Amino acid sequence: AQKVTQAQTEISVVEKEDVTLDCVYETRDTTYYLFWYKQPPSGELVFLIRRNSFDEQNEISGRYSWNFQKSTSSFNFTITASQVVDSAVYFCALRIAGANSKLTFGKGITLSVRP
Amino acid sequence: DGGITQSPKYLFRKEGQNVTLSCEQNLNHDAMYWYRQDPGQGLRLIYYSQIVNDFQKGDIAEGYSVSREKKESFPLTVTSAQKNPTAFYLCASSLRGPYNEQFFGPGTRLTVL
Numbered sequence: 250a251q252k253v254t255q256a257q258t259e260i261s262v263v264e265k266e267d268v269t270l271d272c273v274y275e276t277r278d279t280t281y282y283l284f285w286y287k288q289p290p291s292g293e294l295v296f297l298i299r300r301n302s303f304d305e306q307n308e309i310s311g312r313y314s315w316n317f318q319k320s321t322s323s324f325n326f327t328i329t330a331s332q333v334v335d336s337a338v339y340f341c342a343l344r345i346a347g348a349n350s351k352l353t354f355g356k357g358i359t360l361s362v363r364p
Numbered sequence: 365d366g367g368i369t370q371s372p373k374y375l376f377r378k379e380g381q382n383v384t385l386s387c388e389q390n391l392n393h394d395a396m397y398w399y400r401q402d403p404g405q406g407l408r409l410i411y412y413s414q415i416v417n418d419f420q421k422g423d424i425a426e427g428y429s430v431s432r433e434k435k436e437s438f439p440l441t442v443t444s445a446q447k448n449p450t451a452f453y454l455c456a457s458s459l460r461g462p463y464n465e466q467f468f469g470p471g472t473r474l475t476v477l
Contacts, residue, residue: 291470292454293470347462348462354406
């Protein structure tokens with residue numbers, strides 16, 4: 250069975266601070282996909298990034314960056330120079346290869362960015 | 365604009381009544397999903413459908429039912445058998461294949477009084 254652990258439940262930072270959201274996953278499959286989603290107060294989940302298990306290259310998109318390390322089964326997300334608009338719940342999710350596989354979510358991290 | 369529509373945003377029902385939550389998408393996606401979110405919890409899968417006229421139970425299907433008569437629509441019925449139906453319900457859709465990201469609707473907050 251697959252499992253995603255987001256050990257941090259709530260993080261509070263002051264605007265312009267950098268913040269890293271941790272994600273640790275468990276799976277016995279060698280082919281799998283990792284995702285990050287953002288859920289702002291409006292409630293709708295917004296897709297941020299996908300990474301497959303064969304691609305350990307880190308990714309940077311503006312102020313966002315992701316660090317994927319298979320050796321530690323982690324897929325961490327860093328926001329540089331945080332802004333108030335970054336306040337949201339962030340979910341990490343895992344899905345293994347297979348037609349009927351399901352997306353397994355972590356419990357989410359509530360990020361509050363104070364002005 | 366392409367997207368997923370869920371209605372209504374807020375829904376109140378009396379205990380013992382069945383209620384149907386609407387989900388419509390115009391993204392031409394084959395796969396659709398229903399999730400339940402409770403405070404402090406991740407999303408839990410209720411039902412999913414990979415193709416019209418076919419659907420499978422997720423992790424918490426008891427007390428729920430779905431239909432998939434059209435590609436665009438995947439309504440969820442919360443029956444009176446669901447013991448704790450008050451929650452936030454999210455519908456999603458995607459292209460088929462586990463590597464494809466799911467797109468989510470705005471959600472329906474159901475409160476059973």
